[in-house]
Amino acid sequence: MNTDHSLHQRRRPPTAQELDNIPWLRLLTSAERARAVADLRVGDALAGDLVCRIGRPVTYWFGVVEGLLKMSSDNIDGQSMTFTGVPPGGWFGEGTALKRESYRYNIQALRKSVVAGLPIDTFHQLLDRSIGFNRFVMNQLNERLGQFIAAREIDRMNNPDLRVARSLAALFNPVLYPGVGDVLRITQQELAYLVGLSRQRVNEALCSLQAKEMIRVEYGGLRVLDPDALRSSVFDKAK
DNA sequence: TCATTAAATTGTT
DNA sequence: AACAATTTAATGA
Numbered sequence: 001m002n003t004d005h006s007l008h009q010r011r012r013p014p015t016a017q018e019l020d021n022i023p024w025l026r027l028l029t030s031a032e033r034a035r036a037v038a039d040l041r042v043g044d045a046l047a048g049d050l051v052c053r054i055g056r057p058v059t060y061w062f063g064v065v066e067g068l069l070k071m072s073s074d075n076i077d078g079q080s081m082t083f084t085g086v087p088p089g090g091w092f093g094e095g096t097a098l099k100r101e102s103y104r105y106n107i108q109a110l111r112k113s114v115v116a117g118l119p120i121d122t123f124h125q126l127l128d129r130s131i132g133f134n135r136f137v138m139n140q141l142n143e144r145l146g147q148f149i150a151a152r153e154i155d156r157m158n159n160p161d162l163r164v165a166r167s168l169a170a171l172f173n174p175v176l177y178p179g180v181g182d183v184l185r186i187t188q189q190e191l192a193y194l195v196g197l198s199r200q201r202v203n204e205a206l207c208s209l210q211a212k213e214m215i216r217v218e219y220g221g222l223r224v225l226d227p228d229a230l231r232s233s234v235f236d237k238a239k
Numbered sequence: 240t241c242a243t244t245a246a247a248t249t250g251t252t
Numbered sequence: 253a254a255c256a257a258t259t260t261a262a263t264g265a
Contacts, residue, residue, distance in 0.1 A: 189249095219259050
């Protein structure tokens with residue numbers, strides 16, 4: 001796929017409403033926040049656009065204001081392996097930004113999205129000076145560690161309903177993705193890409209989860225009714 | 240604002 | 253993969 005529009009992407013200052021959807025801003029002092037807001041840039045990514053790709057030097061610390069991204073890497077065969085989706089409120093790449101390395105993942109928009117970026121120099125200045133910012137980043141790293149451990153378990157599951165349930169629980173993580181709320185905007189096709197199942201099977205799993213009153217299937221999205229059940233429920237093997 | 244039409248998404252085979 | 257049914261978005265009077 002050759003859809004690297006990221007370099008030519010138009011960037012603009014964020015609107016007030018977009019700033020509201022950036023969770024860590026409210027943890028800063030007013031002086032720190034003013035500095036961050038001045039340096040923040042947002043851009044629109046169309047479906048298929050690469051926000052950043054493996055090997056490129058880190059220029060921004062990115063976050064999703066609106067839409068849906070996926071994080072993936074290429075293995076030697078040229079096959080790409082999807083790690084996770086990134087819904088609104090999610091910020092990523094702090095590990096590589098910390099070390100000023102190059103990106104280790106491709107980040108691609110699954111649908112038209114609004115992506116915010118904090119320049120890496122500003123990122124480091126906040127790390128040097130702001131307690132609130134450090135607390136956010138530390139919390140973020142810790143929470144994501146939990147997610148990756150859970151993701152390994154998900155990969156080893158053979159029950160599709162269970163895989164879908166756990167994957168949804170991950171996307172509804174309120175710490176990592178505070179912009180999601182009760183309704184996750186995601187199509188069944190997009191979810192199928194992320195989970196690695198066919199859309200048909202995902203549809204069947206969603207109907208099953210709805211019958212168990214864990215979620216409600218809506219047009220273009222899903223409403224979560226029982227997050228704990230998604231995270232910890234066990235399904236009967238017999239079928 | 241409303242009615243019509245096109246596009247997107249879902250449910251099913 | 254294909255198809256019909258349903259929902260939303262876009263268009264224009």
